Amino acid sequence: MERPVYLDYNATTPVDPRVLEAMLPWFTDQFGNAASSHHLFGWEAAAAVEEARRQVAHRIGAHEKELLFTSGATESNNLAIKGLFESSPDKKHLITVRTEHKALLDVAAWLETRGVSVTYLETDTEGRITADQVAGALRPDTLAVSVMWANNETGVLQPVGEIGALCRKAGVWFHTDATQAVGKVPVYVPAAHIDLLSFSAHKLYGPKGIGALYVRKGTPLALQMHGGGHERGRRSGTLNVPGIVGFGKACELADPDLSALALLRDELERGILSAVPGTRVNGSVKYRLANVSNLSFPDVDGEELLLQLSRIAVSNGSACTSASVLPSHVLKAMGISDERAHASIRFSLGRFTTPEDIRFTLRYVAGIVADLRRSS
Template sequence: MGEKLIYMDHAATTYVKPQVVEAMLPFFTEKFGNASSIYTIGRESKKAIEESREKVSDAIGAQAREIFFTGSGTEADNWAIKGVAYANKSKGNHIITTNIEHHAVLHTCQYLENDGFEVTYLPVDENGLVTPQQVADAIKPNTILITIMFANNEIGTIQPIAEIGAIAKEKGIYFHTDAVQAIGNIAINVKDMNIDLMSMSAHKFYGPKGVGALYVRKGVKLVSFIHGGAQERGRRASTENIPAIVGFGKAIELATANLDEYNKKIMALRDRTIDEITKKIPFVKLNGHREKRLPGNVNLSFQFIEGESLLLMLDMKGIAASSGSACTSGSLDPSHVLLAIGLPHEIAHGSLRLTFGDENTDEDVNKLLEVLPVIVERLREMSPLYENVKRGNKNV
């Protein structure tokens, strides 16, 4: 106890930057007006929302009127997929996705399958990549939507989004990408990449929790997801969470301002961590593509240990990490992503995800490199399989 917290789980969530908190605070107190009201403090709230909309659109190369605020990235995924499916079911009922999507996409697709839609779940290779050719080959005359995540939340692999977007555009099929992990980490231009719909969430880039956004290209046929009042131009009812929307705008502005500088620092930490751990510790495998990966993502599988024990022991040393998706960490099942890239159950169970953020330092990595080999060795000493390997000096 008493150890300084070393936070290495930024893919799960981030802290809220002081500048973001500062921008939000007045909208809890003196600027508390309902944006639907016509008097002064209502108009101030409305103006703040529109300013944030501009900041989000500027960050991704969109128009302000193409940005719709939601309660989360999950809501944005649900709205994009169900919204397109139901608005275009007279044209067709086929959706293409991958088998490593976030559950916000997978469970939405499964829901639609129960409602008469047909879904193709494309397999990925051992690095977690899907090819544009796979997508092209899966297209049918009744295909209405392609939904493929920009970058994977567990293994960090970045998909060939621009190439897939070009195929979708050529075939006249809507293309949605879940960019919750990518935005704030990768430069994104929705026009250049032919993205029709894109989901985002503020708490992944130093903004508040409980606010997301959906980019919807002008002209996309989409049914409304929440019915009620006329908020968000009649597309998404409910009184706007103005402080959170203001926080979203400020956070995305900050996150995209110095992206290259930020990434240079984060990638140096990532690459050093991967190189040193794979050198120091035997029987370890990097998951995800070595180069085409998020700047701050390290995902490793250690043979002969349980990931949960590893996380608890790291926590005792003041290091917060993850074994995969934050939304499924309560589950005892191995990650669907790790199984999809071909890892056997027993190795998938021994996975560790480290995701770096702007306050991480070389000293943090030093500490990790000091304690991790000791923890891994200690846990392996409890494994009869590891004992066999040590005696026979070979892998099993």
């Protein structure tokens, strides 16, 4: 069976062959536990972990001691937000955004059951908020603000630097889920005034099951994983050495200059807009990732459209909620109707996308939509 053209890089990326090559020895010959401090196998593993920690920290402009490894961005979000509020029980207010990933929104909802008040900022029709909105939501009991750097469904970028500067001045902790941003746009935590930052390896050509949380020096954080006191006492659990090595290599290889990829994305988007009447772009076209185009196709059934697009791998929302028949909460928060949200498709390109992939997808999508409209 012929494999589909893969255009779902925001869901996950393939492991780069150079990343896999770096990982392989740590499954076999160099299999030691990084916490085994009395023999060579443990020393080798510990040294590899610290080298990877330097590589990952360098990618975001952090000091290596400010970076701890987790199982992925979902765990990082949980540790960051729950850890903050459990360490500071006198403050009970969180500010976030309606278009956040469920890995953050579900944490916020859980906090509400524990007496925390959450303000959910509304975006404009392009999916963006402003620092002024954050300023207007601040209260004396505000402990933290959490704003996703780049949206996973639309690619829309938030003004993270402005929000971070505002939070630093107000004495409020600032967290960002940068899972889609790291490796795609320049990320430098000191300049953006970030206190906590979550991200994962599998969004930048590293392995699944490994992520990181940046914790700026002096940021309070209550433990969420108790055990052996790993990661400087902030996250217990045996370290995933092969995954960590792969994460480090992926960060070393990452190049946020995606200008060539943007040209392919624009070719695809312009072609579909021209060939399929009524198609609309969802989200800002000025402030977005270079590899993402979220398009809505009116006058077709969204579920049927996704089923018919069997020769390309795309999605109609977050990979974590792709089994849901509900319309995207991100698109709804932007004021998009249920019908249009249901008929929206996210195309996300990546390192191994070719011009031939784009030309095929353009012809294929235009033909499928035309067939569906005729049949309806």
